[in-house]
Amino acid sequence: MRSVGKNVSRREGPEKLTGRAVYLDDLDIPGCWHGVTVRSSVPHGRIKAVKFDPAFPWSDYVVVTAADIPGRNVVTLIEPDQPLLAEGLVRHREEPIALIAHADRAKAYEALKHVTVEYEKLPSVLTIADALAVKEKIYKDDNVFKSFLIRKGDVDQALASADVVIEGEYRVPHQEQAYIENNAVAAWEEDGVLVVRGSLQCPFYVVKALKVLLGRDESKVRVSQTVTGGGFGGKEEYPSMIAGHAALLALKARRPVKIVYDRHEDMAATTKRHPAVVRHRTGLTRDGRLVAQDVDVVMDGGAYATLSAVVLSRGTLHAAGAYECPNVRVRSRVVATHTPPNGAFRGFGAPQTLFAAELHWEKIADVLGIDSLALKRKNLFKIGSITATGQVLRESVGAKSCLDVVVRRSKYAQRRKEYDRWNADPKKPSWKGIGVSVCHHGAGFTGSGEVYLASRAGVALTRAGALVVLAASTEIGQGTNTMFAQVASDTLGVPLDWLEVETPDTHKVPDSGPTVASRTCMVVGGLVRRAALDLKAAFESEHGRVPRTRAELKKAAAALCGAKPARRFEVQYEKPSEVTWNDATYQGDAYGVYSYAAFAVELEIDRATAETKVLRVTTAQDIGKAIHPLFAEGQIIGGCLQGLGWALLEEPVYNDGVMVNSQLTNYVIPTSLDAPPFDVTVVEKPYSRGPFGAKGVGELPMDVPAPAVAAAVKHATGRLIATIPLTPERITAALAADAEAARV
Amino acid sequence: MRGDARSMTWTSPRTPAQAVRALAADPRALAFAGGTDLMVAWNMGLLNGRAVVDLSRLTPWRMIRASRDGLSIGSLATHAEILRHPAVRARFSLLADACATVGAAQIQNRGTLGGNLANASPAGDTFPALAVYEAVVHCLGPEGRRALPLLEFFAGVKKTRLKPGELIESVFLPSLPKPARAQFRKVGTRGAQAISKTMFAGALWLDRDGVVADVRLAFGSLAPTVRRLRAAEAFLKGRRLDAATSAEAAQLLDADVSPIDDIRSTRAYRLAASRGLLARFLAGR
Known part of the structure; x- marks a missing residue:
């Protein structure tokens, strides 16, 4: 009967496997037109004129500009600074200016060639350095969207009295989510209700944005998710933009309109991971105990605030790494540039700062002459550790367990010696290296975020005897539907196949908050479990027991529902009593709990070409409880591969504020041939507040690869390269610079 | 996807002469062999309105023939066919190795040697091997046949010396002593x-x-x-x-x-x- 902890079959698996799953572009919507977007071609400029070729048959088309917006011209998220359609000013390349729809997709694209936008070009700020120097004012007086400061102890005093102080600067680039299905939505009006369907992660975000844009009541907007080909954060906030576009076109055309981006448009125009520069100044005792960490973080937010403040928050809260230190200061800023806005991407700021925190140990190891692994062991979080925000880690701290498993299974010490011998032989064609990282990742929203969200989820019992999980959490490939059914059926003690999972449709399900932040299983799964417990109690008190057969279920359902078609058992998030957080001081329990991961990577670098082959990955990840072990392993392998791509291959190339390699030919993500063998161990240190002990798993795997890869490259080549991706070009240039320095 | 198939015309000539005539008649017409490069351009909407001359019926041009003098590879032989051919593997192994690195299996199954040459990318995977083997490119055009040494076949980035209406018929690799x-x-x-x-x-x-x-x-x-x-x-x-x-x-x-x-x-x-x-x-x- 029990399904939690078992690899039950994926609910939507057969449909996807046989090609029957209907993605947005496959939806056959009668009378549907196709929408396309006129975009800016300068990074910063005043729009002088938008000219429509008078010889073109515009009467066959519907054209929308900012003047057609019935409500406010803003993409509602955190700050109301981003227009849905640029008016007067463009602040980045590929910014939407106007929309065009036609019955024929090719004719819609053709129309783009007959629109010219004339600009008065304005000076642009395209880099973090220029933004900080306030070369031009973009946002307020200092170009800083948001800053944070975390303080613990007295850092200045501790640094002054430390045995050694070691400094380092680390840089990470943008990253493209590269989901397999590009952004796509459709919109139409039906009995006075605007219906939006789309490939998206957060249906209620879209409702909130459309309410403001269209100036209509929430009840007159209905958003539901179609089968979604991946998200990785890339469909967290951007669908609010593209859904607004489709809605405006549909309302003006008085017919359904689809907008489906092609790969080039999706890569060039939509959000990326925030690039970052992170500086560390670390004080230690001579034997390697941390006494002070002074960390400075700067991220590039792009032209509008979008989610940057929250991304920065998570980055800030992870910036000191998974280590205990008595004196910590983290200063962080996210700045505005004239580039397309950056946004949510698996890890959400943490991979950026954890890269620096972890790799910095390699530098410390060199100075102290102590192996980085020994240093990490000495300082690693354990039960009772106090974090930079003063959070006491009371339970479920698997950092050391994960590290022990990885060190043992990777044969770290043996490999290190073996590779040292290999690298010392000048006749060998390659260098080999092994690197280890260990990271933590807070599950759920930051600080008081979950309290503000006040998420709801439920289980419904229909009079006909159907059991339906009600949640707004979207299935984006990670196994949400299956996991909810497992949690609900095991809680009720009924067979798994009795449970249905409702499509995330804002007219059918309660607002469970967004499908982000590794929160779906731990937080929303926890709500589903509580709702199922309520239903179980109702069965017991009103029917005498939980039904054991389908026939009995029908009888019980009739009794419980009475005259109503269904009974909903809904619950709302309740903050665990032990969690306290102060937004003003950034002190307290930043997250209810953390997941932990350790990761060892072995790689081989060709001495002639610096091409890097990843030989093997060994990882152990403490996620509390694997509700579905195979899905958990899938998240771990997939997330780690995405991290290996970021570490070694992926580099959006920007020129004049726009990504120039916006195709999968030249934006290089790993193929199956680039994927190494993975040795995955799931460590289960249960969390008392998670369903069946579960914590988050979605993002954690993204944190660990990059610092381990850079450490392995250092082991192989002797060179600490503090900027990723570690392409053959970057490794070759670094080694050439060393050779040059050695000559001089 | 910005390609619009309805804006294009498609013909499938049965003989080389018909193909040459079709291409010569329309200077903007595209010869379609495996299509692995053209489909990328098509997806970007760059081929809308163009005429396509499909070469798939010219089956003799798929032949690979080994003789004492050398090896003749029909222009429509795919990378997969070339890399599996025993004579290529035994006598011209560099070409087999090169074909095995083109794209991935799907591309190797569709992409052809003639298409690779005609596309004339600076990064064409088969070209260094063909240059070592001093391959000769045999062409057929409105004015008949001619042969171009490989290094003279290319005129620049994505440019060849093929004349309007001219098609690659085959590539000849002369026999050579076994290298050390x-x-x-x-x-x-x-x-x-x-x-x-x-x-x-x-x-x-x-x-x-x-x-x-x-x-x-x-x-x-x-x-x-x-x-x-x-x-x-x-x-x-x-x-x-x-x-x-x-x-x-x-x-x-x-x-x-x-x-x-x-x-x-x-x-x-x-x-x-x-x-x-x-x-x-x-x-x-």
Whole structure:
């Protein structure tokens, strides 16, 4: 009967496997037109004129500009600074200016060639350095969207009295989510209700944005998710933009309109991971105990605030790494540039700062002459550790367990010696290296975020005897539907196949908050479990027991529902009593709990070409409880591969504020041939507040690869390269610079 | 997807003569072999309104024929067919190795040697091997047949010396003595589905006393078209291959190539990696 902890079959698996799953572009919507977007071609400029070729048959088309917006011209998220359609000013390349729809997709694209936008070009700020120097004012007086400061102890005093102080600067680039299905939505009006369907992660975000844009009541907007080909954060906030576009076109055309981006448009125009520069100044005792960490973080937010403040928050809260230190200061800023806005991407700021925190140990190891692994062991979080925000880690701290498993299974010490011998032989064609990282990742929203969200989820019992999980959490490939059914059926003690999972449709399900932040299983799964417990109690008190057969279920359902078609058992998030957080001081329990991961990577670098082959990955990840072990392993392998791509291959190339390699030919993500063998161990240190002990798993795997890869490259080549991706070009240039320095 | 099939016309001639006539009649018409490059352009909407001449019915042009004189590869032979052909593997292994690095299995199953040549990318995967084998490209056009040595076939980036209406019929690889050493090496952006940053093919013949009797060295992706390393080859011929000679030859690379910085790589990296590959080949490692 029990399904939690078992690899039950994926609910939507057969449909996807046989090609029957209907993605947005496959939806056959009668009378549907196709929408396309006129975009800016300068990074910063005043729009002088938008000219429509008078010889073109515009009467066959519907054209929308900012003047057609019935409500406010803003993409509602955190700050109301981003227009849905640029008016007067463009602040980045590929910014939407106007929309065009036609019955024929090719004719819609053709129309783009007959629109010219004339600009008065304005000076642009395209880099973090220029933004900080306030070369031009973009946002307020200092170009800083948001800053944070975390303080613990007295850092200045501790640094002054430390045995050694070691400094380092680390840089990470943008990253493209590269989901397999590009952004796509459709919109139409039906009995006075605007219906939006789309490939998206957060249906209620879209409702909130459309309410403001269209100036209509929430009840007159209905958003539901179609089968979604991946998200990785890339469909967290951007669908609010593209859904607004489709809605405006549909309302003006008085017919359904689809907008489906092609790969080039999706890569060039939509959000990326925030690039970052992170500086560390670390004080230690001579034997390697941390006494002070002074960390400075700067991220590039792009032209509008979008989610940057929250991304920065998570980055800030992870910036000191998974280590205990008595004196910590983290200063962080996210700045505005004239580039397309950056946004949510698996890890959400943490991979950026954890890269620096972890790799910095390699530098410390060199100075102290102590192996980085020994240093990490000495300082690693354990039960009772106090974090930079003063959070006491009371339970479920698997950092050391994960590290022990990885060190043992990777044969770290043996490999290190073996590779040292290999690298010392000048006749060998390659260098080999092994690197280890260990990271933590807070599950759920930051600080008081979950309290503000006040998420709801439920289980419904229909009079006909159907059991339906009600949640707004979207299935984006990670196994949400299956996991909810497992949690609900095991809680009720009924067979798994009795449970249905409702499509995330804002007219059918309660607002469970967004499908982000590794929160779906731990937080929303926890709500589903509580709702199922309520239903179980109702069965017991009103029917005498939980039904054991389908026939009995029908009888019980009739009794419980009475005259109503269904009974909903809904619950709302309740903050665990032990969690306290102060937004003003950034002190307290930043997250209810953390997941932990350790990761060892072995790689081989060709001495002639610096091409890097990843030989093997060994990882152990403490996620509390694997509700579905195979899905958990899938998240771990997939997330780690995405991290290996970021570490070694992926580099959006920007020129004049726009990504120039916006195709999968030249934006290089790993193929199956680039994927190494993975040795995955799931460590289960249960969390008392998670369903069946579960914590988050979605993002954690993204944190660990990059610092381990850079450490392995250092082991192989002797060179600490503090900027990723570690392409053959970057490794070759670094080694050439060393050779040059050695000559001089 | 911005390609619009309805805006295009499609003809499938049954004979080479019909194909040539169809292409000669419309200077903007596109010859479609495997389509692996054209479909990329089609997806971007760059081929809307064009006429397509589909070559798939010209089945004799798929033949691979081995003779004592050499090997004739029909222009419509796919990379997969070439890399599996016993004569290619036994006598022209560099070409088999090169075909095995094109795209991935799906691309190798559709992409053709003729299409690869006609597309004339600086990064064409088969070109360094063909340059080492001194391949001859046989063409058929409105004015009849002609043969072009490989290095004369290319006119620049994505440009060939094919005349309007002219099609590649086959590629001939003349027989050659078995080299003492032969190597193909592609440096791509990743394990598969990769465009090359640099690409090397080399073959070396030694006298009985270890002196270089003949050597052919070619690089792709380092110039607008594939290049033979004439300076290094001339330097090496008649010399004994020791470490100093190899190192000096590797430095002569620059005389015949002119790599650039682009979105895939840098000039500095391309030169460094290419010198490394050349040195390794000459050292026999």
